[in-house]
Amino acid sequence: MIFTYSGMYHNTKLLKVIPFSLLAIVLLVLAGATILEKIFGTDYVNAHIYDSPAFAVLWGTLAVSSLLYMYRQKLQKHVPVALLHLSFLVILAGAFITWMWGEHGTLRMMKGEVAHSFQNDADAHRDFPFNVSLADFQIQYYEGTHAPMDFVSTLKIDDNRTNEIAYGEVSMNHILSYRGYRFCQSGYDEAGGTTLSISYDPCGIAVTYIGYALLLFSCLLVLFSKKGHFRQLLNNPLLKRGAALQCPAACELFLVPSLFSLSAAGIPKVLPQTVAAKFGDLYVMYNNRVCPLETLAKDFTLKLYGNTSYRGFSPEQVFTGWLFYYSSWKEQPMIKIKSGTVRHALNIKDTYASLDDYIDEINQYKLDGLNARILSGEDVADRRGIEEANEKYNLISMLYSGTFLKIFPHRQLGAHTLDWYAQNDLLPKEMNEGEWLFIRKSFGYLQEMIVKKDFNGVSALLDKMKMYQRKMAGDTLPSDMAFRAEKLYNTCDYTKPLAMGCLVIGVLAFLFYCQTLGHQRPIDRRWTLGLNVLLIIPFLYLTLTIALRGYIGNHLPLSNGYETMQFMAWVTLILSFYLQKRFILILPFGFLLCGLALLVSMLGEANPQITKLMPVLASPLLSIHVVVIMVAYSLLAFVMLNGVAAFILRFTHKEYRESVECLQLISRIILYPAVFLLAIGIFVGAVWANVSWGRYWGWDPKEVWALITMLVYALALHPASLHYFRRPLFFHLFSIVAFLTVLITYFGVNFLLGGMHSYAG
Numbered sequence: 001m002i003f004t005y006s007g008m009y010h011n012t013k014l015l016k017v018i019p020f021s022l023l024a025i026v027l028l029v030l031a032g033a034t035i036l037e038k039i040f041g042t043d044y045v046n047a048h049i050y051d052s053p054a055f056a057v058l059w060g061t062l063a064v065s066s067l068l069y070m071y072r073q074k075l076q077k078h079v080p081v082a083l084l085h086l087s088f089l090v091i092l093a094g095a096f097i098t099w100m101w102g103e104h105g106t107l108r109m110m111k112g113e114v115a116h117s118f119q120n121d122a123d124a125h126r127d128f129p130f131n132v133s134l135a136d137f138q139i140q141y142y143e144g145t146h147a148p149m150d151f152v153s154t155l156k157i158d159d160n161r162t163n164e165i166a167y168g169e170v171s172m173n174h175i176l177s178y179r180g181y182r183f184c185q186s187g188y189d190e191a192g193g194t195t196l197s198i199s200y201d202p203c204g205i206a207v208t209y210i211g212y213a214l215l216l217f218s219c220l221l222v223l224f225s226k227k228g229h230f231r232q233l234l235n236n237p238l239l240k241r242g243a244a245l246q247c248p249a250a251c252e253l254f255l256v257p258s259l260f261s262l263s264a265a266g267i268p269k270v271l272p273q274t275v276a277a278k279f280g281d282l283y284v285m286y287n288n289r290v291c292p293l294e295t296l297a298k299d300f301t302l303k304l305y306g307n308t309s310y311r312g313f314s315p316e317q318v319f320t321g322w323l324f325y326y327s328s329w330k331e332q333p334m335i336k337i338k339s340g341t342v343r344h345a346l347n348i349k350d351t352y353a354s355l356d357d358y359i360d361e362i363n364q365y366k367l368d369g370l371n372a373r374i375l376s377g378e379d380v381a382d383r384r385g386i387e388e389a390n391e392k393y394n395l396i397s398m399l400y401s402g403t404f405l406k407i408f409p410h411r412q413l414g415a416h417t418l419d420w421y422a423q424n425d426l427l428p429k430e431m432n433e434g435e436w437l438f439i440r441k442s443f444g445y446l447q448e449m450i451v452k453k454d455f456n457g458v459s460a461l462l463d464k465m466k467m468y469q470r471k472m473a474g475d476t477l478p479s480d481m482a483f484r485a486e487k488l489y490n491t492c493d494y495t496k497p498l499a500m501g502c503l504v505i506g507v508l509a510f511l512f513y514c515q516t517l518g519h520q521r522p523i524d525r526r527w528t529l530g531l532n533v534l535l536i537i538p539f540l541y542l543t544l545t546i547a548l549r550g551y552i553g554n555h556l557p558l559s560n561g562y563e564t565m566q567f568m569a570w571v572t573l574i575l576s577f578y579l580q581k582r583f584i585l586i587l588p589f590g591f592l593l594c595g596l597a598l599l600v601s602m603l604g605e606a607n608p609q610i611t612k613l614m615p616v617l618a619s620p621l622l623s624i625h626v627v628v629i630m631v632a633y634s635l636l637a638f639v640m641l642n643g644v645a646a647f648i649l650r651f652t653h654k655e656y657r658e659s660v661e662c663l664q665l666i667s668r669i670i671l672y673p674a675v676f677l678l679a680i681g682i683f684v685g686a687v688w689a690n691v692s693w694g695r696y697w698g699w700d701p702k703e704v705w706a707l708i709t710m711l712v713y714a715l716a717l718h719p720a721s722l723h724y725f726r727r728p729l730f731f732h733l734f735s736i737v738a739f740l741t742v743l744i745t746y747f748g749v750n751f752l753l754g755g756m757h758s759y760a761g
Contacts, residue, residue, distance in 0.1 A: 015072050016721055019065040023711065026062060029055070030708050034701040034749075050699045056099060063092050073721075080221035080228055087214035091683075094208030095697065102201035104695060106186065109134040110193040114158075118198045126200075129179060130159040135167065137194045151185050153194040170196060173621075173692050184694035199694035208696060212683045219676040230672045236665055267311065268332050269325035275455050276316035278462050280487075283469045283477060285406040285420030290477055291486055291552075293319075293407065298490050300399075304392055305352075306336040308493055319399075324450050326400055330355035335392050339385025345370055346389075358393050367393075407465070408439045409473040418476050438468065482552060489548040495566075495598055498538055502595030505534055509588040510645075528580075531587045535573060538594055542570040558626040565601035568630045569594045575634055583666055586638065593637050600747075621688035628681035629706075633742055635674035636713065639667045640739035643732035650729065657728075664728040667735055671716055678710045705745040712738050 029049065037045040049055055067089060075082045105120035114133040117125045136154040152171045157178055159166070168176040168183075176183040180202040187195035223230055270276065280294030297319035302308050310318050310332075322329045333352040337343050345366050346357045360366055367390060373380050380386065398404035402424035411418045412428055421427060423443050427436055442465060449457040470477065478486070509531060546566060549557040557563040576590025646663045649656045682703075690696035697703065716734060719725040725734070 015065070015069045019062060019069050020715075020722070022058065022062040022065060023715075026058060027708055027711060029058070030704050033699075034704050037701060046699070051099075056096065059092060060096065063089050069721075078228075080218055080225045083214060083218035084222055087211050087218050089211075090214055091208055091211035094204050094206075094211055096204075097207055098201050098204030102204050103199070104201075105198045107132075107183075107196045107198050108189075108193060109196070110191065111135075111137060113193075120198075128181065129161065130157055132157050132183075134194055137188065137192055139188070151188055151194070153183075153185060153196065155183060175691060175694065182694050184692065186693070197694045205690065205696065209687075212687065215683060216680060219680065223672065223676070230669070233665060233669045233672075266331075268313075268321055269328040270313055270317040270321045271324070271450070271458075272455060273314060273317065275458055276314060276320050278459055279320050280316040282407055282462065282466055283409075283473065285409075290420075290473070292483060292490070293405075294487055294490055296405075300395065303395065304336065305334045310334050322396060322399055323405075324447060330396075333357075335389075337385075337389055339382045339389060341370070341380075341382040342367065342385055342389040355393070355396060365393075402443065407469065409469060409476075410435065411472070418473060485548050486552045489545065489552060492541070492545045492548070494541065495545075495602060498541060499595045499598035499602070502538055502591045502598065505531075506588050506591030506595060509591060528587065531591075532577075532580075535576060535587065535590055539570070539573045539577075542566060542573065546570060556623040558623055558630075562601045564626060564630060565597045567627070568634055569597035569601070571627075571631050572597060572634045572637070575631075575638070579638075579670075589638050589641050592641065593634065621684060621691065625681055625685040625688055628677050628684060632674050632677035632681055633746065635670050635677070636739060636742055639670050639674065639735045642667045642670075643735035646728065646732040647736075660728045660732070664731050667731065668716075671713065675710060675713045675717060678706070678713070682706050682710060702745065702749045705741065705749055709738075709741040709745050712741050 033045050033049045036049070066085070070076070070082065070085055075085065103120055103126060105118045105126060107115055107118040109115055109132075111134050114131055115128070116131055117127045120126050133156045134153060135156045138152045139148050140150040140152060141148060150171050152169055154167060154169050155176060157164075157166045157168070159179075166178065168178070170176045170183045170185045172185050174185075180200055182199040182201075184197040184199065185194070186197040189195070222228055225231065271279075277294075280292060280297060282293040283290050284293040284296050286296045286299075294316060297315040298308050300322075301310060301315040301318045305318075308315055313321070331354050333348075333350065333354045335353045335355065335357075336351060337346065337348065337353050338351075343349070343351075343353075346353050347366075348357055358366055367386065370380060370386050371390065374383060374386065395404070403422045406420040406422045406425075408421045408423075409418050410421060410428065410431060412430065419428075421439060423439060427439060442461065446458055446461060449455070449461070477483075509527075512527065546557055546563075549563065558567060572593040573590055576586050579586045642663045646660045649659050649663075653659075685703075685706075686696040689698065715722060716725050716731065716738070724730045
């Protein structure tokens with residue numbers, strides 16, 4: 001019997017070691033593959049790793065060993081947990097079927113062309129069991145612009161087997177399916193042809209989708225099962241004794257000072273504020289959408305100076321100053337030069353250059369030498385900084401030359417879209433003489449009246465220009481409410497001070513809680529009430545700006561790094577309000593994470609331009625994907641801060657054990673919905689990709705690191721098998737280190753590894 005029990009023990013231990021060891025190997029392979037992809041390219045990694053038999057065997061062995069360990073642990077008796085693990089096995093089974101028998105490829109066709117086959121990923125031709133031809137292809141534009149809204153291919157399918165002729169449309173986020181073949185809109189060429197992605201995977205997708213549905217169902221069962229481990233954690237006596245209300249949060253504070261040197265040059269000439277603001281009320285075609293000229297003026301000033309005002313002048317005053325008082329403004333040191341290479345070439349010591357600094361004594365452009373070296377293919381230090389400096393110079397040149405400010409709409413006879421022209425653009429020949437003269441001469445008249453300081457005449461002419469815009473553009477203009485909403489949004493320029501305020505309040509709250517708990521005193525409710533009142537301020541501000549940005553852009557504002565981090569800050573505040581019902585000391589977390597998220601959102605630009613949504617992003621699935629992922633990241637950030645707080649308590653207080661255990665309990669409770677939301681978000685993204693591109697998983701670096709993040713955090717949900725996670729300090733150390741995977745997923749991929757998802761950063 002001793003031998004038998006010993007054998008059973010060693011067998012069980014071996015069954016446990018094998019799947020978790022294989023999981024560690026999978027994680028290392030996935031992480032290494034993303035690095036190799038950056039070095040050797042996607043094709044190399046696909047051929048040697050993702051599409052290799054060894055990789056499939058690794059996943060298969062992991063699945064089988066996990067299934068055996070689950071059976072030995074009698075997991076089938078715990079239905080919710082068993083279904084959760086089974087869902088991943090079903091998803092893996094679907095992926096295996098796709099890998100074995102699925103076909104993916106590309107089909108390029110011109111209008112009227114008949115195709116009998118497509119080219120698969122291995123560059124081999126695969127025959128269709130029918131003929132397909134392109135009956136029509138159209139680019140649909142956002143009304144009144146040249147921004148593509150959708151690409152639509154009308155296909156004719158001639159099935160010889162059934163003598164059936166069928167027609168169907170393919171567009172972004174709309175797939176045409178026929179006899180197991182799925183046609184997805186991928187691209188087009190200027191000659192009117194279309195590029196389609198072809199997918200043939202009738203069984204793999206169905207099995208995978210069953211796995212996704214089972215995953216969602218099992219996650220809900222785990223969270224709401226009365227006998228489940230999650231409910232046991234919620235009912236833990238440690239929480240009921242109130243210890244959870246005495247667990248402080250910790251943070252890091254990043255101070256980003258911004259020093260602006262005062263100009264030694266004279267004060268430039270500007271229009272009166274009321275007159276400049278009237279310019280801001282004009283419509284302008286900017287970034288493929290019609291918006292207030294005020295928006296363009298704000299972006300122009302921000303692009304040049306790094307701030308939305310200069311020496312107390314409004315963006316409209318700065319913009320019209322460059323437009324009408326060029327000689328006065330070209331001496332102003334307001335062009336921010338970040339590159340040391342460019343500063344050396346311009347021979348300036350300060351961060352800011354004037355337009356005159358770009359030109360030398362013999363009227364030569366000082367950056368010509370650097371530009372020539374770039375064009376010759378030479379490796380030049382800080383190429384991006386040089387290009388940015390050129391862009392700022394060219395921006396002013398375009399404004400001064402009269403080709404930048406597109407404020408005159410005109411619809412050519414028979415045209416589907418409305419064209420917007422600047423004063424000196426090449427105008428259509430069929431344009432009537434009166435309209436031609438109005439476009440050509442308007443700014444000349446404005447200049448004359450400004451020289452004479454006839455600002456009443458300027459206002460009257462601006463009114464006529466706006467009447468012209470409304471007459472010619474008509475219904476393509478934004479509504480008056482949307483126009484006012486954008487002007488209101490342009491005044492919301494307080495993200496940086498709000499971020500700094502949240503960080504300062506978070507740090508002070510953390511220090512106060514540490515001091516209070518160090519003396520074993522309860523938290524005064526007045527402080528909690530005060531923090532809640534303060535928390536309402538950033539919540540209302542973010543609610544307003546996110547709502548305005550979404551209303552102006554006519555889509556959920558989740559299409560770039562700035563918008564997603566603003567949304568994450570907003571989600572953090574909502575979670576802080578909600579979670580304090582049980583864990584009131586979550587409040588410092590809310591301030592800290594909100595402040596950090598707002599600062600991170602401004603790393604690229606303080607407030608990036610609102611643009612029309614790319615066709616592939618115009619899907620509700622994308623919005624659901626981003627929202628769920630952002631909530632998961634916020635919860636994981638809370639877990640990380642809990643870990644930091646635990647170590648601060650460990651090294652600053654003798655009686656730390658109960659508080660550290662309490663923090664672990666809180667983190668374990670938060671970790672369940674965090675990991676589940678992350679898993680659901682990943683697979684909603686997979687469904688979106690399948691609808692858009694016909695492939696639910698492409699081993700893109702962003703996808704890979706999201707999977708790594710989910711698998712890493714899932715380890716902490718297995719304390720029964722991995723006993724180290726029962727130890728509070730080990731758990732907290734893990735939660736801190738594991739958060740690096742979140743940072744790599746969101747930032748590292750965007751800035752270092754690249755891939756299809758880089759736009760999201």
